Amino acid sequence: MEPEHWLSDLRVVIFDMDGTLYQDHTFMERYIRYLLEKTAAEPHTEEAVSLGMAILAGSHPVQCGHFYHAADDAVLVREAGRFVRALSWDGTELALRDDMAALTADEAALPEQLVPFGDPWGIAAVLGLRYKLPEEKRLEAFRRVREEMVREPYLFPTSRGLFEALAALTAIEKKVVMTNTYLESGLAFLHHMEIHHLFDEVYCGAEKPEGIARYITVLLAQGYKPEEILSVGDNGWNDLEPVRRLGGRTCLISPYASAESSRWDLRFTKLDELERLLRRIQQATTRRAAEYGQDRADQHLQEI
Incomplete structure (x- = not known):
């Protein structure tokens, strides 16, 4: 327009x-690695990094603008204010239950089980939730990567x-x-x-x-x-x-x-x-x- x-x-x-x-998206790989290191989810690090990069590249069915349904570890797709599809993290189509379809995402306050992700920060944060990392660990990783970004060698352009x-x-x-x-x-x-x-x-x-x-x-x-x-x-x-x-x-x-x-x-x-x-x-x-x-x-x- x-x-x-x-x-x-x-x-x-x-x-x-x-x-x-x-x-800048170079921070995202470090962010994901910091999230998972020294946790039970650390063996999944390369898988998580690859997933995040595929989403950013647009080469994955899961995209920025989708919503994470934490209770079911599923991704919900919204069209015209309504949820119309559900995906697994590998992109497989899942059955959209009635309770999922009934959820609303046109209000300022989302249902607790829904987490939107629209950028690299959101993707990494959702992965932290997916692997059920404690809030303290997630905050530690977030602060660490942000402090790096205003220092060499990780200064953002x-x-x-x-x-x-x-x-x-x-x-x-x-x-x-x-x-x-x-x-x-x-x-x-x-x-x-x-x-x-x-x-x-x-x-x-x-x-x-x-x-x-x-x-x-x-x-x-x-x-x-x-x-x-x-x-x-x-x-x-x-x-x-x-x-x-x-x-x-x-x-x-x-x-x-x-x-x-x-x-x-x-x-x-x-x-x-x-x-x-x-x-x-x-x-x-x-x-x-x-x-x-x-x-x-x-x-x-x-x-x-």
Whole structure:
């Protein structure tokens, strides 16, 4: 869809961080290995790594955008808000029981037994659940891999062109970053990218999807219209679904196969596509401000 007819309406852009402002999946193999090492599941490490890589490559029936049914160790496939198929982890079609089909995934709060996975972080996390690893072990592996990613030799790559476009995006009223990552790591990543100062509001430990739904509700109460809000992220369920449900604009950016790409206003795979979008938003909103004789960048300023 060509968005020229709505870019100029935007007043708020909300960015996810991991997988959105940078792209990297090399951490996933280490993450899975850290999860399984020194556990009873360690003999399954190579199998788990191969599965994760196949999902990212789009060469497996299981895809990002599916849901893990923990009680049955099965993967559920959603279409148009309803679960229509069940798969084993090797891709074999399973019988979709009535109780599975009756589950809903169109609400902010999922049933406890359902876990969405839409990105490399989610795939690794679901594998930790699949092998019934204790929460302490899963948290240890998560923190370990994140701490590595801001140190040599595992520093994740960045896009200076994207960050320059982000800095130049001055004609909208709010640039917001929301990440579910805990505060210490979220700030470490933003400072490594040298972009913390480019945002009007920064939220770590954002508790998406519920957290972004609450934030959108606040924006609407402040007088913003749904169509004036754009959410950009690589995880459809966490970053985009709540915004779409409330009438906002959505952009999925991910180089990986996704089961639900058609649900979003825009679908990108590369950071340079996002860079071009930000420059187009700046041009469109600047042009509209000039036409209406106002500088929208000076409206609704607030400190954080």
